[in-house]
Amino acid sequence: MKILVTVSEVATVEDAFEIDGTTIADQYLGADLNEWDDYAVEEAVQLQEADLADEVVTVTIGPEDADQTIRQALAKGADRALRVWDDDLADVGLLDPGTKADLLAAVVDDEQPDLVLSGVQTGDDSFGATGVALADRVGYQWAAVVNHLEHEFADDTASVRRELEGGVEELTDVDLPAVLTIQTGINEPRYASLRGIRQAQRKPLEVQTLDDLGIEGVDSALALTEMYEPESETDVTVWEGGADDTAGDLASLLREKGVAQ
Amino acid sequence: MTDVLAIADHRRGKLRDVSYEIATAGRGLADDLGGDLHLVVISGTVDDFAAKLDRDGVDVVHTVSDGEEYNHDIYIQAIEQLTADIDPQYVLVPNSVNGLDYAPALAGRLERPIVTDTIGLESDGETLVATREMYGGKVETTVELEGPAVVTIRGAEWPKAEGTGDAEIRSFDVEIDDAALGSTVNGFEEVAGGDVDIADADVLVSVGRGIDEEENLEIIHDLADALDATVSSSRPIVDNGWLPKNRQVGQSGKVVTPDVYIAIGISGAVQHVAGMKGSETIVAINTDPNAPIMDIADYAIHDDLFDVVPALTEQFQ
Numbered sequence: 001m002k003i004l005v006t007v008s009e010v011a012t013v014e015d016a017f018e019i020d021g022t023t024i025a026d027q028y029l030g031a032d033l034n035e036w037d038d039y040a041v042e043e044a045v046q047l048q049e050a051d052l053a054d055e056v057v058t059v060t061i062g063p064e065d066a067d068q069t070i071r072q073a074l075a076k077g078a079d080r081a082l083r084v085w086d087d088d089l090a091d092v093g094l095l096d097p098g099t100k101a102d103l104l105a106a107v108v109d110d111e112q113p114d115l116v117l118s119g120v121q122t123g124d125d126s127f128g129a130t131g132v133a134l135a136d137r138v139g140y141q142w143a144a145v146v147n148h149l150e151h152e153f154a155d156d157t158a159s160v161r162r163e164l165e166g167g168v169e170e171l172t173d174v175d176l177p178a179v180l181t182i183q184t185g186i187n188e189p190r191y192a193s194l195r196g197i198r199q200a201q202r203k204p205l206e207v208q209t210l211d212d213l214g215i216e217g218v219d220s221a222l223a224l225t226e227m228y229e230p231e232s233e234t235d236v237t238v239w240e241g242g243a244d245d246t247a248g249d250l251a252s253l254l255r256e257k258g259v260a261q
Numbered sequence: 262m263t264d265v266l267a268i269a270d271h272r273r274g275k276l277r278d279v280s281y282e283i284a285t286a287g288r289g290l291a292d293d294l295g296g297d298l299h300l301v302v303i304s305g306t307v308d309d310f311a312a313k314l315d316r317d318g319v320d321v322v323h324t325v326s327d328g329e330e331y332n333h334d335i336y337i338q339a340i341e342q343l344t345a346d347i348d349p350q351y352v353l354v355p356n357s358v359n360g361l362d363y364a365p366a367l368a369g370r371l372e373r374p375i376v377t378d379t380i381g382l383e384s385d386g387e388t389l390v391a392t393r394e395m396y397g398g399k400v401e402t403t404v405e406l407e408g409p410a411v412v413t414i415r416g417a418e419w420p421k422a423e424g425t426g427d428a429e430i431r432s433f434d435v436e437i438d439d440a441a442l443g444s445t446v447n448g449f450e451e452v453a454g455g456d457v458d459i460a461d462a463d464v465l466v467s468v469g470r471g472i473d474e475e476e477n478l479e480i481i482h483d484l485a486d487a488l489d490a491t492v493s494s495s496r497p498i499v500d501n502g503w504l505p506k507n508r509q510v511g512q513s514g515k516v517v518t519p520d521v522y523i524a525i526g527i528s529g530a531v532q533h534v535a536g537m538k539g540s541e542t543i544v545a546i547n548t549d550p551n552a553p554i555m556d557i558a559d560y561a562i563h564d565d566l567f568d569v570v571p572a573l574t575e576q577f578q
Contacts, residue, residue: 013396015549024400094404097365098374120361125395127377128356129365136366141443142333144362164272164358165512167453175443185500221374221410226403230394232556234543239562246562247572250523250544253560257521257542259464260488260577 001153003044004113005078006104006131007058008034009069010124022093022227033069036119040182042189043149044117045077050151053115055079059107061100063090067205074200075192081203082107086210088218094125096222101133106213108138115158116179120145128181135179142179143172147186262409263296263386266349268340269314270357271302272331273449276310279355279414281421286382286414287353288318288422293384294350297321301433303339304328308430317424323433333363334442339435341370346433349409351389356413358513368411376406377413397530398553417535453514455507462491464521467510467537469495471526471547471566475503480570481525487577493517495533511536526566529554546570 009031017028047053058073059082060066070081084103118131135142148161162170163183239249267287269280284300291298297320302310307324314322325339354364356378368375381392389406466485472478485492499509510517512532522540529552538557545558546566555561562569
């Protein structure tokens with residue numbers, strides 16, 4: 001079985017930041033492996049260690065800077081990586097889920113994986129839609145928000161648990177090939193070992209342009225027009241001072257409310 | 262194309278609250294367009310659901326009786342056929358776990374763009390202006406898209422539609438292609454049971470990612486003991502296996518409404534806030550003054566929990 005894992009590099013924002021037009025000012029931004037994708041990579045690597053997968057390939061949409069994040073996934077055990085990028089993509093502001101799915105669909109057509117694992121959402125734009133949109137485009141089955149995958153694929157199906165709201169899980173069988181969107185907590189993502197980090201430097205990382213994928217131009221359906229800090233819904237009372245002072249203020253409030261009396 | 266089609270959400274015989282909220286969101290958009298609001302409820306006891314969904318502002322409730330519980334292939338086929346019939350400008354879907362399981366594929370079938378997790382919607386008939394958060398709620402954005410679209414709406418952002426309406430209830434016959442059903446639901450399991458029910462607690466001492474290490478939880482337990490309170494947590498603590506699932510507050514855990522909710526090292530992701538914003542008094546202890554939890558807190562301490570929590574415990578010993 002061949003597994004394709006979608007890996008995103010997400011923008012992280014410092015606690016204190018400023019907005020510049022419709023983006024966060026550059027100096028407050030960092031980059032990291034998307035948290036949900038970390039679990040997806042781990043699940044794929046565990047399937048490979050259990051001899052259920054022969055190959056784990058990652059795919060990322062992103063510029064050259066994303067290579068550091070892709071190497072993280074390789075260091076954790078993925079075999080090789082693909083990165084989709086093109087100057088045309090740099091000119092598109094906010095990539096909508098449909099456009100991302102179009103790009104990934106071209107990769108799935110080339111790679112023909114049996115299973116695609118994709119994080120439920122990304123931590124920055126949080127659309128939570130790309131994995132299922134991808135499944136539809138390539139004609140795969142799918143399940144969204146999977147927090148358990150049986151490591152056994154009888155009759156070409158995957159048995160999963162979907163995490164519904166309110167502490168309820170749905171037990172579902174999904175025909176393969178399939179796309180599963182992976183929820184945090186499905187496993188315990190490993191830290192890359194030093195050996196893994198060294199090996200990752202030698203693993204193949206291939207860049208594919210729109211031309212390579214046979215895609216003529218991209219255009220996002222979504223235009224980002226404003227960005228601002230949300231207004232507070234409450235009039236918050238902020239206690240100032242050292243920890244003893246603020247703890248004292250909170251203790252007074254709690255006593256007023258009859259706590260621990 | 263001036264109509265709006267909104268999809269109801271139900272599970273195990275019950276309509277979920279978002280089904281009434283989506284009627285309000287849908288009515289607003291239909292008013293913007295000068296058109297009708299259609300709801301559709303698919304699978305299960307649809308006649309009973311339709312009677313409940315007939316609230317103020319709803320013009321038509323369509324029922325599709327195929328299927329018992331949610332199956333994404335039945336939903337998609339039904340909505341695809343209904344969309345061909347009534348030609349709505351916007352198809353509204355709850356941004357629930359099931360909504361996110363079919364809406365993106367539905368958008369693909371309808372060859373429409375999708376925007377998800379919206380918290381505000383306006384349209385002039387052609388351009389849809391949607392408000393949504395980014396970066397875990399640190400900022401809000403507006404995004405625009407042209408023409409017909411599939412849109413998911415966040416729960417608890419719009420009020421529930423109330424009253425009794427005079428909607429027309431129409432049974433809609435769909436042709437389900439059984440060969441296209443590629444998944445089977447075998448059952449459900451409650452996973453948040455156990456000896457403690459955090460929903461019963463009057464005071465919750467709730468801990469999040471800011472605690473850093475499992476052994477640091479000790480200061481949280483000490484505080485809860487001193488306050489005679491119950492310990493709960495946000496998702497990462499349960500994901501890490503540091504507390505059992507029955508302690509998790511939020512969308513996938515429990516909804517709690519204690520007298521006092523003390524959020525310690527919790528940033529306040531929307532999924533967490535959904536589970537505790539009904540608390541009577543919310544206190545947040547967090548180093549980040551811009552954390553989304555501060556937007557719903559009544560009292561806040563912008564300081565290191567490792568300093569504040571032991572100092573607070575001491576006050577009660």
